[in-house]
Amino acid sequence: MTNVMLLVPGLAVAVAAVLACVGYRQMRADTAEGLGLDDLRVLRPEQRRNAAGEGPVGRLASRLAPSVRRRLPTPATEWLQRQVDLAGRPDGMSVDSVLRMMLMWFLIVSPLLFIELFSGSLLLLVLALAVPVIMPLARVSRFQRLRREALDRDLPDFLDVLAVTVGAGVGFRPALRRVSERFGGPLAVEMTLALSQVQHGASVRSAFESLRDRSDSEALAQFVTAFLQTDELGAPLVEALNQIALDMRRESAQRMRRKAARVAPRVTLVTSLILVPGTLIPLMVGMFLGSGINVGDVFGGS
Secondary structure, three states: OHHHHHHHHHHHHHHHHHHHHHHHHHHHOOOOOOOOHHHHHHOOHHHHHHHHOOOHHHHHHHHHHHHHHHHOOHHHHHHHHHHHHHOOOHHHOOHHHHHHHHHHHHHHHOHHHHHHHHHOOHHHHHHHHHHHHHHHHHHHHHHHHHHHHHHHHHHHHHHHHHHHHHHOOOOHHHHHHHHHHHHOHHHHHHHHHHHHHHHOOOOHHHHHHHHHHOOOOHHHHHHHHHHHHHHHHOOOHHHHHHHHHHHHHHHHHHHHHHHHHHHHHHHHHHHHHHHHHHHHHHHHHHHHHHHOOOHHHHOOOO
């Protein structure tokens, strides 16, 4: 009986490891392998998952996500919705899909809780509770960063092309739609959405303020503020667009300089912790071996 009890923790660890590997494999697998080529061209990845079906872990997480969302406090749901909006809703992402990813990670790492029951490790308990929250939010944060960088990078060129189009005699709204169709990217998507809001009855101010609120890009917020001021004051549009593009490039250069300034201490830290010891240790060992010093004589040994 004693021998059997000693085997229980080992079996629990083995089962936990197998379940974690199976769950991770199912989460990373492409669930749309059974669809035809035409279906894959039409459906987004989030829709592909719903159309093709999921593994048991995914189905359980999808079933639990709506009920978890309903039980969350309103500020938490609004915060998640804000993060999804700032990420640009990539591939049809929603609050439910973020909660689904959290639940899938929780189901994958839940075997760590069984291990913790036998080992009493607080670290495993903290990991089992933190990883399901950190991993999906890190993915959303990555989409936010990529979208913000794309907006900051594309805005000056977008405004230059827009100024040339308006200067050629095209109206502002048709020019904005035409440049958006030709330009592509998240900036074009946001501009097209703002134009659609104006066409459906929203004022220019409210549409562009919504455009500013849907992104955390400083450059885009400055453009919206400058454009609204120009529109209200009646300043020449082409000159205003050229000036805004020039200001955006100056701001972009300043952001690059600030980013480079933040990178410099990291490079210094890596150099101090890795390169300097890695260089000094071989030099000191070589000097020691070349000196012919007897270590036993130095420390008083025989």
